[in-house]
Amino acid sequence: MEYEIRFTGGERSTACFPWDDPKIIAAYGELEKSHPSSDALELLGDHLLGFLEDTRWPRYEAKIEGALKEGRPVDLTIRTDASELYYLPWELLKLSFNNKQIAELPECLVRCEWLPTPGMQKISPKGRILFACSAAGGGVPFQEHLKAIQEVCQEAKLDFDPERDVLRNMTREKLADALADTEHPVTVLHLLCHGALTDRKAYGLVLSPEDSHDEPDRLDPEDLRRLLPGRANALRLVTLCACQSGDAGVPAHILGSIARVFHRVGVPAVIASRLPFSCKGSVTLVKELYADLLMGSRNLRTAISLARRKLMLDPGARDWAALQFYGREEDEVGLRPFDPPDDSSGPAPRSELVLICHQALSQVRQTPGHIDAPQLTENRRVQGVSIDQTQALGKNRRSNLTQQVQRLAKPGGELLSVFSKPGVELLYYGFPLVPFAVLAGYLAKATQHVHVIEYDREKGRFAWHEAPGRSYPALEVEGRAQGTGKALQIRLSISSEVKSSDCETVLLAHCIRADLHFKVARPDFGIVRSAEQAQAYRLLLRKKINECMREMGDFESIHVFAAVPVSIAFLLGQVLSATNLPRSYVYNFNAKAVPKPGYEWRLGLDEAFRNKKPFVHIFKSP
Secondary structure, eight states, X not given: OEXXXXXXXXXXXXXXXXXXXXXXXXXXXXXXXXXXXXXXXHXXXXXXXXXXXXXXXXXXXXXXXXXXXXXXXXXXXXXXXXXXXXXXXXXXXXXXXXXXXXXGSTTEEEEEEOSOOOOOOOOOOOOOEEEEEOOTTSOOOXXXXXXXXXXXXXXXXXXXXXXXXEEOSOOHHHXXXXXXXXXXXXXXXXXXXXXXXXXXXXXXXXXXXXXXXXXXXXXXXXXXXXXXXXXXXXXXXXXXXXXXXXXXXXXXXXXXXXXXXXXXXXXXXXXXXXXXXXXXXXXXXHHHHHHHHHHSOOOHHHHHHHHXXXXXXXXXXXXXXXXXXXXXXXXXXXXXXXXXXXXXXXXXXXXXXXXXXXXXXXXXXXXXXXXXXXXXXXTSOEEEEEEEOHHHHOSOTTTTXXXXXXXXXXXXXXXXXXXXXXXXXXXEEEEOOHHHHHHHHHHHTTTSOEEEOOEETTTTEEOOOOOTTOOOOOOEXXXXXXXXXXXXXXXXXXXXXXXXXHHTTTSOGGGEEEEEEEEOSSOOTTOOOXXXXXXXXXXXXXHHHHHHHHHHOOOOEEEEEEEOOHHHHHHHHHHHTOTTSOEEEEEEEETTOSSSOEEEEXXXXXXXXXXXXXXXXXXXXX
16 A cells, blocks of 8 residues: 655655555464564564655664664654554564664654644642453453552552552443542553453453443443543553553554554553563563653653563563554653643643634635634634635636645645644634535645634624534435445535435446435534534544445545535545545535536545646536
8 A cells, every 4th residue: 555655844755565465464463473473573674664765764764873873762753644554563663774673772662643632631640550450351460460560669659559549340430430530630540451352343451341240341442432531631641451452453443442542532651562462571561661660760761661671581472562652752741650740830831723714615704713712712822824715716616726726735835834833733614615625624634633613604703502412413324335336426415415316417327336325304504513513423424434445345436425514524524535545536516507506526635635637627518
C-alpha cells in the first residue's frame, strides 16, 4: 500500500509497505508466539527501514547517530492518520549505520501519538497507584506484581495501602468507581489481566463478571471509551499488563486499541503490549519501571528503556519488542508522572484557536464568538483565517472550479498551511459548496482535531444548541446490493432527499455494486443542531462504510451524493480520507440549474489531493 508523507512547508514524498507480502504475513504470525524467531524480527526491521528509505528518514538517522555519539537521549514519534501504521512494531526498525534495532538504543523512547488530546483537568496528584487485577481469563502473577509495587513504594516512601489501592476481581463497575474517586484521585493505573478478542474482532480486556456465575466480561475499546469520560482526569500514567492491549489484531481496526482509548481521552502516558506478553516479562516490567520512576531517573524515557533492556536478557522471549508507548511529543511533563504539577495559580493557558471561515455560496456576516462557542473560546487567543471563493466562482460556478480546487489543495497554500500549524485547535465553518467542504475535511484528514459549527437560521449566527442530553433525529441507514459493478454509491439525505433517480443521470446503475442511503425521517435545513449530533452522525457514517467494505469488498470507487449541512460535509471528508478506502468522488447538485435541477459536476478527492488532473468532471447538459 502506498502512503503519502507531508512535511512542514508542503514538501511531499511517498512510501509503500508490502502488507500482502507472504513473508510479512508469516513474520506477523511468528510474533503471535511466546518465543518468535529472530529471523522474523530481523525481517520486519529490514522492511520498516525499506519503508522509510524514500522519505526524509536518512536525515533523521544522521541526527540519531549524532545524538548517540554525544550521549543524548533519542525520541522517535509515530504520528499518522493511517491507523494501520500503529500496528507496525516500530521498536524493531533497523538503523542502517549500526545495523541495530532502535529498541536496542539506550535512552530511546518510541512514542505513538494519535490526535491532539483535550486538556486534562488539573487535580493535584498524591502519588496514588491503583493496582487493578482480574484473573477471569486465567492465572495472572498477582502476588508478584503486588509485592513489587509494595516494596518499591515502601522504599520510596510513597503511600500505598493494599486495602484502598488494590482492586481485586476487577469489573467494569469497580474500575469506573475507583477512577471516579475525587477524594483519592488515581495518579497511576496499573492494570493486570488477560487480553482477548471480543465479539467485534478487536482486542479487549478480560474482566471479572458482575455475577461470579457468568462468563468473563470482555471489555472492548469502544466500551472503555464510554466508561472513561469524566473519570480519567487525574490519571498521568496507565500501565496495561495485558496481552495485545496495544495496537494488535486487524490493522486499522475501526475500534482502535485499549491503549489508544486511554491516550485519546487525555492520559499523558500509556504503556501497553501490542503482542502476547509473558507473565515473567510483566513482572520484570513492573519491577524495573516503578523502581526507576520512583527512585531513579523519575522519567519514563529512561524507565521504559531500562525495562526494555532488562527484558532483552530473557533468552528467546520477545517481550521487549511488545512494549508500546503512547504520549504527546512535546509533553515532557507527561514523562514524569510522580512529579508534582506546577502550582501556578489561575486557569492553565490553552492553545490558540484558529477560526477557518470558508465561503463560496455566499458571504459570512457573523463570526462565531464566545457567546456562540464558550467552551471553545474561553481563556484562549482566537485568530481568524478566511478562504473566500465567492467572487472567483461567481454566478457560473463551473468556470473556475479547477483553479479553485487547486487553491484548496495547494501544498503550502492557505488551507493546508493552517491544517499543518502545530499547537493550535481549529474551528471550520462557513458557506462553501458541499464538495469543497468535503474536500476540506479530506485534506484535514485526522492529523488535527478540527471542530465544526453550524449556522443557526433562527439566530442568524453560527452556534450550537449545547444542552446536554438533547435529543436529535436518528440517522437511519438503508443498504442494498444493486449489481456486479465496482462502485459503492452513498446517498445522504439530511437537508433534503437525495433521489436515486437523480443519481442515475450521472452514475449508471450497472456501475454500482451497492447503495448505502443515510437519511433522517424528515430531511430539512437546520436538522444538525449540536456538536454531539454531528459527531454521532460521523461515527455512524464511518462504521457503516467500513462494514460495507469488509462485507462486500472489491470496490474500486466511492460515489457520494450528499444533501447535508457544511459541518457534516466536512466530517464526511475526514471519514473518506481513511487509507483503507478506494478513491472517492463527490457530486454537486444545482437546484437552480436550467432546464431542470440536477447534478452538474463531480470532484475527485484523491485526484485533487494528489493534483492529478482532471479532478473536476463536468457533466454535459441533457
